[in-house]
Amino acid sequence: MTMTMPDTAVAATAPLLEIRNLTKRFNAHGGGVVRAVENVSFSIGRGETFALVGESGCGKTTLTKLVLGLEKPTSGEILFHGADLATASSKAMHGYRRQAQAVFQDPYSSLNPRMRVSKIIAEPLMAHGIGDRDSQRARVLEMLDVVGLPKTAADLYPHEFSGGQRQRVAIARALSLKPAFMVLDEPISALDVSVRAQILNLLADIQDEFGLTYLIVAHDLALVEHFSSSVGVMYLGSMAELGPTESVFSHPKHPYTQALLASVPRPDPDHRAPVGVIYGEIGSAMAPPPGCKFHPRCPYAVDICKTTPPVDRELAPGQLVACHLAETIVPPVQSSIAPL
Amino acid sequence: MTDAAIIPAPMQKPPLLKVENLKTYLYLKRGVVRAVDGVDLEVAEGETLGIVGESGSGKTMTSLSMLRLLPKPSGRIVEGSITLDGTDLVKLSEDEMVRDWRGRRISMVSQDPLTSLNPVFSIGDQVGAPFRYHKLAQGRGAVRKAVEAVLARVRIPSPAKRIDDYPHQFSGGMRQRVVTAMAIACSPRLLIADEPTSALDVTIQVQMMELFRELQRDSGVGIIMITHDLGVAAGICHRVAVMYAGRVVESGDVREIFRNPAHPYTRGLLNSIPHLGRKRRRLEAIAGQPPSLIDPPRGCRFAARCPQKMARCDDYPPQFEVATGHKAACWLAEPRS
Numbered sequence: 001m002t003m004t005m006p007d008t009a010v011a012a013t014a015p016l017l018e019i020r021n022l023t024k025r026f027n028a029h030g031g032g033v034v035r036a037v038e039n040v041s042f043s044i045g046r047g048e049t050f051a052l053v054g055e056s057g058c059g060k061t062t063l064t065k066l067v068l069g070l071e072k073p074t075s076g077e078i079l080f081h082g083a084d085l086a087t088a089s090s091k092a093m094h095g096y097r098r099q100a101q102a103v104f105q106d107p108y109s110s111l112n113p114r115m116r117v118s119k120i121i122a123e124p125l126m127a128h129g130i131g132d133r134d135s136q137r138a139r140v141l142e143m144l145d146v147v148g149l150p151k152t153a154a155d156l157y158p159h160e161f162s163g164g165q166r167q168r169v170a171i172a173r174a175l176s177l178k179p180a181f182m183v184l185d186e187p188i189s190a191l192d193v194s195v196r197a198q199i200l201n202l203l204a205d206i207q208d209e210f211g212l213t214y215l216i217v218a219h220d221l222a223l224v225e226h227f228s229s230s231v232g233v234m235y236l237g238s239m240a241e242l243g244p245t246e247s248v249f250s251h252p253k254h255p256y257t258q259a260l261l262a263s264v265p266r267p268d269p270d271h272r273a274p275v276g277v278i279y280g281e282i283g284s285a286m287a288p289p290p291g292c293k294f295h296p297r298c299p300y301a302v303d304i305c306k307t308t309p310p311v312d313r314e315l316a317p318g319q320l321v322a323c324h325l326a327e328t329i330v331p332p333v334q335s336s337i338a339p340l
Numbered sequence: 341m342t343d344a345a346i347i348p349a350p351m352q353k354p355p356l357l358k359v360e361n362l363k364t365y366l367y368l369k370r371g372v373v374r375a376v377d378g379v380d381l382e383v384a385e386g387e388t389l390g391i392v393g394e395s396g397s398g399k400t401m402t403s404l405s406m407l408r409l410l411p412k413p414s415g416r417i418v419e420g421s422i423t424l425d426g427t428d429l430v431k432l433s434e435d436e437m438v439r440d441w442r443g444r445r446i447s448m449v450s451q452d453p454l455t456s457l458n459p460v461f462s463i464g465d466q467v468g469a470p471f472r473y474h475k476l477a478q479g480r481g482a483v484r485k486a487v488e489a490v491l492a493r494v495r496i497p498s499p500a501k502r503i504d505d506y507p508h509q510f511s512g513g514m515r516q517r518v519v520t521a522m523a524i525a526c527s528p529r530l531l532i533a534d535e536p537t538s539a540l541d542v543t544i545q546v547q548m549m550e551l552f553r554e555l556q557r558d559s560g561v562g563i564i565m566i567t568h569d570l571g572v573a574a575g576i577c578h579r580v581a582v583m584y585a586g587r588v589v590e591s592g593d594v595r596e597i598f599r600n601p602a603h604p605y606t607r608g609l610l611n612s613i614p615h616l617g618r619k620r621r622r623l624e625a626i627a628g629q630p631p632s633l634i635d636p637p638r639g640c641r642f643a644a645r646c647p648q649k650m651a652r653c654d655d656y657p658p659q660f661e662v663a664t665g666h667k668a669a670c671w672l673a674e675p676r677s
């Protein structure tokens with residue numbers, strides 16, 4: 001296989017997926033408009049793992065739903081292999097749905113409790129009319145093997161499995177169509193701490209084996225650093241900063257990224273706990289602050305931040321930052337007191 | 341190892357809370373869930389004890405036992421004692437519990453703070469309830485003053501203006517502060533915080549951690565911080581108890597637990613999580629999954645997953661002291677004579 005370079009990727013090949021100026025607004029129940037995703041652009045190279053991070057409600061899931069074609073964008077484009085999904089024929093869209101699969105956070109609600117595992121895994125094949133019963137059964141057994149479940153699992157129901165095993169079933173199901181691209185929306189958040197690493201390792205292995213491209217949503221930044229090749233940091237529907245994971249984590253340029261990284265609780269009792277990194281509350285997606293959405297919490301904000309939305313600029317190779325002052329601010333020396 | 345290492349160091353004061361051999365079972369149709377199965381814990385005044393462990397290990401049931409708020413009718417404390425300030429809470433009647441203890445000397449910030457506020461009552465009404473109930477403030481004006489003061493203590497800006505707002509007008513972080521305000525309203529001796537920050541952005545989480553530290557510094561309240569985030573435990577706790585399948589498998593000073601873990605489960609857990617700044621393509625996963633609590637294994641409950649399992653592990657290991665105040669329930673920690 002030629003396209004298995006999950007850690008470095010990007011470079012030569014055209015992106016598998018390109019998102020251009022994507023915007024999604026919802027009408028809120030009580031009136032008003034939720035600006036869930038606003039003018040977001042990024043691309044994902046083949047074999048790459050792109051991670052989306054940001055606080056709850058910043059638009060990560062909405063973005064993945066747009067990418068999967070489960071929600072229609074208000075404006076903007078999503079290009080898969082260079083073709084715009086919005087103008088794709090229904091046949092092309094059908095093909096895309098086969099290529100793009102998803103694994104969600106909750107392995108309890110995402111599997112039909114009344115179906116046996118064999119049917120759950122074979123369902124996408126049936127829906128796409130692929131193969132006969134025998135070849136479908138063979139694919140089910142193959143996929144169970146890939147995700148590390150015994151063949152006997154095929155005849156059981158979801159409730160007979162633990163959370164980690166159920167997530168394995170969900171992964172087997174997503175893999176059954178041999179997709180090129182997978183969305184992973186918080187795939188381990190609902191799992192026992194001690195089985196999370198198993199699932200992450202499994203996802204890394206099948207990426208290598210099948211040359212998969214991942215879009216993963218996660219809020220654990222250590223996990224993101226470990227698992228992704230590129231990262232996008234969202235704040236209230238907008239992309240604050242994006243770029244190669246290594247550059248963003250070693251040289252975060254946006255004040256929000258800096259605050260986020262400084263705030264990560266470290267499993268080290270001698271780590272000096274950050275104090276007062278940033279104060280204030282995340283605003284509302286229904287009435288985001290004008291100018292830079294982060295300005296009410298930003299320790300550096302100047303007048304222009306309150307009125308004019310910053311345009312993103314490339315400050316290091318592939319690293320785009322949407323902050324008026326990104327060229328000038330240096331990461332703060334962490335003010336700190338001992339943790340105990 | 342000398343005898344001195346096995347005998348616990350004398351405590352200066354009796355602990356604020358002492359839980360001994362607590363067993364809390366849930367009697368369900370499908371069987372008896374041994375949610376808490378022989379747990380010992382101690383919390384001193386002004387101390388934060390972290391309880392870490394995975395989903396279903398019994399962390400919430402342990403704290404609900406202390407509050408005597410177990411699910412009805414299935415939940416029952418079948419054995420053990422919970423001594424707070426010299427009183428065994430297990431022996432109290434529900435009336436005594438309500439009158440003098442729950443919400444008064446022991447209170448809890450629950451796992452799902454964002455839904456534990458009632459949407460139809462104002463913040464002032466809800467935060468005022470414990471003051472009115474325990475008669476710590478009488479009359480509208482006094483209650484209002486007390487509520488404003490406690491909202492200020494949890495750092496809600498302009499409390500006088502926000503007191504008549506409703507929960508939906510508060511962000512997640514602010515609601516978390518309101519729930520915390522209710523829990524500390526009566527200046528409890530012991531505050532149990534069950535995953536108080538897991539639903540929050542890390543930048544807000546840091547603020548909550550600071551708040552807990554401040555409250556403790558000001559009042560000397562003992563805190564039990566329940567979390568599955570080892571980072572949170574390392575950042576805020578003085579001591580840590582690690583639970584696995586209804587039992588405490590290891591406990592000790594936070595540095596001991598993180599620097600010198602003695603139980604293979606604790607070690608496995610610390611090795612399996614990604615660390616910021618230490619990129620590895622593969623994580624060291626713990627194989628297998630936790631046992632069922634309906635019919636748990638008789639010996640060490642981690643044995644089926646333990647890379648160091650020995651024949652002895654079919655018997656349940658007692659708590660061995662590996663260093664002062666540091667105990668592990670594992671045969672590997674047994675002192676060699």
Ligand SMILES: Nc1ncnc2c1ncn2[C@@H]1O[C@H](COP(=O)(O)OP(=O)(O)OP(=O)(O)O)[C@@H](O)[C@H]1O
Nearest residue numbers: 026027034036055056057058059060061062063285
């Ligand atoms: N169908 C919908 N109708 C109205 N508002 C919506 C809808 N779906 C999402 N939203 C709103 O859009 C915003 C973004 O939500 P989204 O679920 O994408 O966030 P998220 O980043 O995935 O958050 P989390 O980390 O909590 O999963 C939120 O304010 C949310 O309330």
Ligand SMILES: Nc1ncnc2c1ncn2[C@@H]1O[C@H](COP(=O)(O)OP(=O)(O)OP(=O)(O)O)[C@@H](O)[C@H]1O
Nearest residue numbers: 366373375394395396397398399400401402411633
């Ligand atoms: N209301 C309930 N009815 C029946 N069983 C329950 C109930 N609540 C918890 N249990 C069971 O009791 C055991 C201990 O659960 P507990 O909620 O204490 O775990 P926990 O450590 O708090 O987990 P988590 O990290 O997921 O909150 C589990 O096996 C769980 O399935």
Ligand code: SF4
Nearest residue numbers: 292295298305323324
């Ligand atoms: S644009 Fe201004 S307010 Fe926004 S992050 Fe940069 S400095 Fe802060």
Ligand SMILES: [Mg+2]
Nearest residue numbers: 060061062185
């Ligand atoms: Mg989401």
Ligand SMILES: [Mg+2]
Nearest residue numbers: 399400451534
């Ligand atoms: Mg719990």
